């Protein structure tokens with residue numbers, strides 16, 4: 001793999017922990033050096049059971065260290081010098097154990113000491129048995145690492161070395177090397193403006209009442225946060241929500257679908273990517289009473305009839321005007337999720353629909369996790385497992401990178 005013109009070569013400290021996927025690390029070193037990066041390897045004692053430091057040393061052309069207390073190795077380049085050296089640290093494979101130690105801030109061997117001492121960004125490529133990956137301890141550790149800015153590549157789903165099937169395979173060396181190139185180039189999202197809509201809308205009936213829905217805005221805020229973290233310029237059009245604005249994001253608060261349409265249409269022309277995750281009310285009351293409607297004014301035992309008129313279809317509107325922009329919509333479905341989303345993408349004409357099943361207790365409105373399908377214009381459906389909304393945002397932006405032609 002030769003670096004593309006936008007990619008910069010850099011110094012990569014490759015930390016290897018003791019998972020079976022370590023057998024793929026020589027290939028990763030080869031790919032990284034071929035792309036022009038300078039690579040130094042550090043191994044945990046367990047990693048040395050799976051891959052030989054000699055192989056990594058030979059392929060990287062630099063000493064591969066595995067001991068913290070080795071006077072010879074420490075004399076050649078101290079662990080602090082090694083921690084200060086890289087532009088990027090890659091932990092591949094990252095075992096459940098090393099993720100736990102990173103979360104706890106332990107520094108009980110060379111690799112974890114380097115990870116605690118370095119100020120370079122850290123990319124981890126987890127690899128483990130699916131049950132270890134799904135274990136609440138690992139989920140919690142990964143969530144906390146992510147909050148601290150640790151980047152993840154994979155794991156991917158497939159057949160695992162232990163005989164189980166599921167998510168837990170280390171991302172392929174090509175994918176990790178491509179991500180490294182992207183991170184070092186630092187410009188995959190530079191100058192890209194991303195417009196995100198989030199939350200529900202609130203359609204007033206009178207001075208105090210309104211029609212709204214249960215959308216919390218968490219999914220859209222996670223997308224905005226992730227896009228900003230990747231270096232995009234982010235504009236977030238948010239319906240009423242108590243969520244705080246993610247760092248680096250410009251936020252426009254709106255209340256009604258008409259307000260949201262006006263804000264989205266005003267921002268859309270200057271954007272390259274639009275992710276419309278807001279739950280926009282399909283209808284609004286035809287008239288808004290300026291005062292509170294009083295029960296007594298309606299007469300005894302009288303109900304209240306509301307006349308509803310359709311709201312504009314914001315997603316279809318911007319999809320028609322999109323030119324070469326990428327437009328992504330969300331669909332909240334309670335049944336026939338994939339079929340309904342296929343019909344929606346055909347109707348709206350956008351590049352991708354993220355469909356979630358709101359009948360599940362652990363997905364959709366006001367949850368911290370989401371289980372979605374990514375539906376392409378041709379109707380292909382990729383099912384993602386139950387993930388945190390931050391992880392769904394990552395997967396979604398990985399897909400946007402692919403759609404924009406940035407290799408992954």
Ligand SMILES: Cc1cc2nc3c(=O)[nH]c(=O)nc-3n(C[C@H](O)[C@H](O)[C@H](O)COP(=O)(O)O)c2cc1C
Pocket residue numbers: 016017018019020021044045046047094095096097098127128129132
């Ligand atoms: C054959 C074998 C394969 C293993 N594969 C993995 C793995 O893929 N992922 C993982 O998290 N742990 C795996 N383990 C367990 C780790 O090696 C063990 O947790 C070790 O303490 C990890 O140490 P480290 O994180 O310091 O490298 C494996 C163990 C054995 C015996």
